[in-house]
Amino acid sequence: MGIVSPGFRRRRRDDDVQLPPGQYLTEDFPVLSAGPTPNIPLDRWEFVIASETGQEYRWTWDELQELPAEEPTVDIHCVTKWSKLGTSWRGVSLDLLMEDVETTADYALAHSYGGYTTNLPLEDLLDGKAWIVYEYEGSELAPQHGGPARLLVPHLYFWKSAKWVRGLQLQEFDELGFWESVGYHDYGDPWREQRYAGD
Amino acid sequence: MSPRLEWRVATLAGVRQETPTALTLLLDVPGWPGHVPGQHVDVRLTDEDGYSTQRSYSLAAPADGDRVELTVQRVKGGEVSEYLTDTFSVGDPVELRGPVGGWFVWHPSRTAPVLLVAGGSGIVPLMAMIRARRQARSRAPFRLIHSVRSPSDQYYASELRRATRDEGGLDIATVYTRSAPTGSARPPRRIGPADLELYGWPPQFEPTCYVCGPTGFVEKVANTLVGLGHDPRRIRTERFGPTGD
Structure with a gap:
């Protein structure tokens, strides 16, 4: 203390x-972004998982929706x-997207439209822990909150839930x-208050 | 592995009233490691029952030895900001951890043009950059556009007036959203493309743009800058507050 x-x-x-240590409850949905909100036309949107051997697995917007x-x-x-608390989302489980991906990689680097990146151990994206989401509280995900689609990894600090997600590089x-x-x-577990390097 | 940022005990050495609702806290922090303008600190308050809570505040000035400055905008009902602006007194201790953040920063060694755009108390980290520029005798071309509701909401008013007079290469424009000073040619309204064109830099000058303020303000300014032709990679943003929707 x-x-x-x-x-x-x-x-x-x-x-x-x-609540995790040092956190306070909010009813709002504040925004944290390092730069401008990118504008991503859905007909050019795609999500790509690239394995460590260079093999790529792609989904268009329509394919993701299906x-x-x-x-x-x-x-x-x-x-x-x-x-x-209790935020509701709709999207596709990473378990499903990773189903046919052949990999022995331990890590993933998520890439976003606009250039943002965030790193995670691959196991933190599997076993029902992560999704690519495109709806928030019953409506399409607003651009400032990461729309058209963002990564959702709620057990880690929210910067790991990359907005405007474009793909995963497995390595x-x-x-x-x-x-x-x-x-x-590096990891960002809120329950261990891993905010800054060295925490 | 980086060393952990430790909690330090700071002591309030003095205060400066900036606006009717904003106060600058002058804090002595023994062993302060120094910081880069634009960085922030975490402040932790603890009550007698052991309940504690944290908030982040931008550093308002370059470090002066162990002395750091935070400008705190009083938020109605804000558990931490109301304590810091109403109850916290000279001589009182407070816990502080930092400096934090390595993106929304300006290094005084940079020479490229800089555009600073602030909404209300969003000026605080940008003021740290202006003060660091002065301290380093930098000649980097700086332009600040500060959007405030009314003349009484201007932060650091007399210091900024002196700075535009005495420091070559620093231009400052204030735009008013609710009420403008008498005789002002620009009617009060929200900041728009015309303001950013008139008081900012042309995109061809390739300025680094720092935009700080409430979320709606930052969204609008950053999108407008992109629309005017500024490279999104040269626009750095820092937002606070709710989305308003």
């Missing part, structure tokens, strides 16, 4: 919910300290992504 701040009294009451969808309801935690080594290379944590 930290030192007591003289005269500080708790005013928020988030007692009934268990795949069986799941509707995860999950809590999300942003490294800027807000948490939002045998861990290559740091955008925020990870400017001081943020």
Whole structure:
């Protein structure tokens, strides 16, 4: 526990919910992006998984829509300290997209339209832990929240859930992504408060 | 493996009132490692029952030894900002961790033109860049466009007036969204393409653009800059607050 701040009294009451350390509850949906919101026409959109051997697996927008969808309801935690509970999404499980992908890679680097990247261990994208989502709360995903489609990996800080996702590069080594290379944590587990490098 | 950023105990050494609702905190942080303009810190408050909460605040100035400055905008009902602007007193301790962030930063060694666009308290990290430019005697061409509601919402007003007079290569424009000073040619309205063309740099000059403010403001300004022909890769953004939808 930290030192007591003289005269500080708790005013928020988030007692009934268990939040990761240092997080507070929000009802809003704040936005964190490093640059402008990219504009991605759906007829040119594609999602590509590239294996470590260079083999590529591609889905157009229409092909993604035709795949069986799941509707995860999950809590999300942003490294800027807000948490939002019970958010509902619609999209395709990474398990399904990875089904026919031949790989022995341990890591994935997610790439986005606009140039953003983020790195994750491949196992954190499998076993029902990650999706490519295109709807939020029953409506199409707004561009500022990552539409047309974003990665959703809710068990890690939300910067890992790459907005405007374009593909995954599977690789045998861990290559740091955008925020990870400017001081943020390599893995980003909110329950262990892994915000910054060294946490 | 990088060393962990440790929590440090800072002491409030003084305050400066910037606007009716914003205060600059002058904090002494023994052993402060220094920082780059644009970076922020995490502030942690703890009450007697052990409840603690954290928020991020931008550093408003380059470090001066162990002295750092944060400008805090009072947010109605904001558990942390109301404490910092109402209760927190000179001599009181507060926990602080940082500096954080290596993207929304300007290094004084850079010489390329810079466009700073701030909405309200979004000026804070941009002010750190202007002050660092002065400290380093940089001649990098700087333009600041600050959007505020009314003349009383101007931050750092007298310092910025002196800076435009005394520092070559620094231009500052203020645009008003609700009420403009008497005699102002521009009627109060939200910032638009004409403002960014008039007070900004042409895209051919390849400026690095830093845009900071509420989400709606940043979305609009960043999209407008892209529309005017600025390379999205040279536009760096920092947003705060809810989406408003």
